Amino acid sequence: xxxxxxxxxxxxxxxxxxxxxxxxxxxxxxxxVSHWINAVCLLFLLMSxxxxxxxxxxxxxxxxxxxxxxxxxxTARNGPQGLVGVTQIGSRQFDTTxxxxxxxxxxVRMARGFPAxxxxxxxxxxxxxxxxxxxxxxxxxxxxxxxxxxxFARGHAGRxxxxxxxxxxHLGREILDHLRLKFPKGEAARRYNALQKLAYVAVxxxxxxxxVLTGLTMSPTxxxxxxxxxxxxxxxxxxxxxxxxxxxxxxxxFVVHIVMVMLSGTWNNLRSMITGRYAIEDHDG
Amino acid sequence: MADxxxxxxxxxxxxxxxxxxxxxxxLSEKKWVSDALSEVENLTRRAQRLFAGxxxxxxxxxxxxxxxxxxxxxxxxxxxxxxxxxxAKDFRDWRVEVGGLVERPLSLSMEALRAMPSRTQITxxxxxxxxxxxxxxxxxxxxxxxxxxRPRNDARYVAFFCADNMxxxxxPAQYYYESLDLVEATHPQTLLAYELNGQALPIExxxxxxxxxxxxxxxKMAKYIQRIEIVADLGSFGGGRGGYWEDxxxxxxxxx
Numbered sequence: 146x147x148x149x150x151x152x153x154x155x156x157x158x159x160x161x162x163x164x165x166x167x168x169x170x171x172x173x174x175x176x177x178v179s180h181w182i183n184a185v186c187l188l189f190l191l192m193s194x195x196x197x198x199x200x201x202x203x204x205x206x207x208x209x210x211x212x213x214x215x216x217x218x219x220t221a222r223n224g225p226q227g228l229v230g231v232t233q234i235g236s237r238q239f240d241t242t243x244x245x246x247x248x249x250x251x252x253v254r255m256a257r258g259f260p261a262x263x264x265x266x267x268x269x270x271x272x273x274x275x276x277x278x279x280x281x282x283x284x285x286x287x288x289x290x291x292x293x294x295x296x297f298a299r300g301h302a303g304r305x306x307x308x309x310x311x312x313x314x315h316l317g318r319e320i321l322d323h324l325r326l327k328f329p330k331g332e333a334a335r336r337y338n339a340l341q342k343l344a345y346v347a348v349x350x351x352x353x354x355x356x357v358l359t360g361l362t363m364s365p366t367x368x369x370x371x372x373x374x375x376x377x378x379x380x381x382x383x384x385x386x387x388x389x390x391x392x393x394x395x396x397x398x399f400v401v402h403i404v405m406v407m408l409s410g411t412w413n414n415l416r417s418m419i420t421g422r423y424a425i426e427d428h429d430g
Numbered sequence: 431m432a433d434x435x436x437x438x439x440x441x442x443x444x445x446x447x448x449x450x451x452x453x454x455x456x457l458s459e460k461k462w463v464s465d466a467l468s469e470v471e472n473l474t475r476r477a478q479r480l481f482a483g484x485x486x487x488x489x490x491x492x493x494x495x496x497x498x499x500x501x502x503x504x505x506x507x508x509x510x511x512x513x514x515x516x517x518a519k520d521f522r523d524w525r526v527e528v529g530g531l532v533e534r535p536l537s538l539s540m541e542a543l544r545a546m547p548s549r550t551q552i553t554x555x556x557x558x559x560x561x562x563x564x565x566x567x568x569x570x571x572x573x574x575x576x577x578x579x580r581p582r583n584d585a586r587y588v589a590f591f592c593a594d595n596m597x598x599x600x601x602p603a604q605y606y607y608e609s610l611d612l613v614e615a616t617h618p619q620t621l622l623a624y625e626l627n628g629q630a631l632p633i634e635x636x637x638x639x640x641x642x643x644x645x646x647x648x649x650k651m652a653k654y655i656q657r658i659e660i661v662a663d664l665g666s667f668g669g670g671r672g673g674y675w676e677d678x679x680x681x682x683x684x685x686x
Contacts, residue, residue: 197560198560200558200559200560201557201559201560201561203561205561208495208562209495209554209561209562209563209564210561210562210563212499212561265458266458270458271558271559271680272678272679272680272681273458273464273679275681276464276467276468276470276679276681277458277467279467279470279686280467280470283470283473283474363686364685364686365488365554365556365644365645365646365647365685365686366478366481366482366645366646366685367478367482367685367686368488369482369487369488369489369645370478370481370482370483370486371481372489375489381554381556381562382561382562385560
């Protein structure tokens with residue numbers, strides 16, 4: 146156990162591999178460039194998206210807004226000690242003062258959905274939030290489409306991303322290994338493991354297109370060009386809600402991704418996504 | 431050697447991330463940044479026009495979809511004496527002037543507007559803030575009014591000048607205004623609307639006549655319209671960006 150803990154700490158700090166290892170070419174230049182463009186896009190899109198959300202911090206289901214029955218709302222009301230932030234999910238209310246509904250902007254408590262540190266720009270500024278959001282939405286979508294083309298044209302999707310039958314059969318053991326923070330070594334470390342593949346496929350071919358399409362569904366002009374979008378997502382306000390859920394799914398993916406990067410070797414992973422070179426331990430240590 | 435490089439890269443990454451985060455809000459203040467980002471608007475407009483063309487109609491809904499209370503936004507009750515006087519007389523003497531680059535300037539009474547062929551449509555109103563409301567609008571297709579006024583060959587935009595003053599008391603008046611290009615202005619669903627849900631247009635929704643441009647966001651749909659001007663460019667009136675909210679930094683193209 147002691148040795149196990151030591152090896153985890155070594156991986157997080159980046160001092161791996163400790164023993165004999167060899168370097169392989171892990172990520173192609175296309176994957177690396179595409180990855181970092183995505184990282185920047187997601188940061189800008191998430192923060193500017195929260196800015197846009199703050200202009201009307203409530204979500205609905207259906208074609209239009211039933212103002213009395215939001216699925217989620219972040220509002221403020223006056224309390225004895227000033228503004229109280231109220232998060233309402235369905236009919237349940239939670240006091241979220243300081244973070245959601247009401248939070249401090251330059252030391253002054255303000256009624257705002259998400260706090261200033263999470264939005265771009267910080268202060269309430271819808272017009273600017275929209276400019277940032279649409280600029281990076283274009284970059285994100287173009288980058289995504291180019292990556293798709295690359296992934297299929299160069300066999301990256303079939304070779305590296307799609308889970309194999311073996312992957313699926315060993316999924317149980319894979320999950321246990323992940324929970325014990327045991328990661329593949331030797332030959333097995335050359336490929337993505339089954340959980341990695343599933344996560345990447347879900348994000349690249351599921352979440353990515355879903356967030357773009359629900360975003361487009363919110364555009365009245367796109368609805369006139371492709372009315373089917375409204376049918377697929379059950380209306381504009383539903384699309385807005387799904388878009389919001391997608392955004393937080395990306396955030397969830399990001400958090401898990403960062404934790405896994407660190408637990409499986411911060412420096413080794415980071416280097417492989419910058420220079421392409423990845424070190425593999427060639428024996429069980 | 432590897433350690434040095436590692437430390438250098440880690441540090442550079444940390445510095446870059448910190449600069450990025452603290453710099454973002456500052457960047458928003460820079461004119462060149464907002465100008466560069468605004469260029470994207472043209473790309474969006476071209477791409478959307480490519481898909482939607484001139485004629486694609488905004489989805490229309492059924493009576494069952496109509497919102498019990500249609501939310502009003504922006505000016506809810508223009509304060510000027512002139513407007514109040516019109517309201518007191520049920521807008522009987524209200525006129526919509528149509529001028530600018532036209533061969534035949536018009537001065538339309540509400541009666542004349544109502545006498546023209548009308549269109550009734552149940553559509554979704556999308557506010558830039560994010561909410562939507564569905565209502566039934568009746569009005570005169572703008573293209574019929576334009577056809578009557580006969581725009582000259584150099585006409586490119588249609589501007590709408592309104593009776594609601596957006597400025598606070600004590601500062602020079604700033605009347606709401608908006609503009610559409612000819613594609614959106616001659617779209618079949620673009621109306622000078624005078625009825626909402628079968629009733630005369632309520633004051634909070636722009637009585638007696640407002641614009642409906644169903645493929646655009648709410649702020650394009652000027653209320654309390656008094657004058658329509660056909661122009662060749664957007665720079666020569668108002669703040670020069672084609673609309674009240676555009677002058678505050680919102681995109682002129684509001685199809686998204």
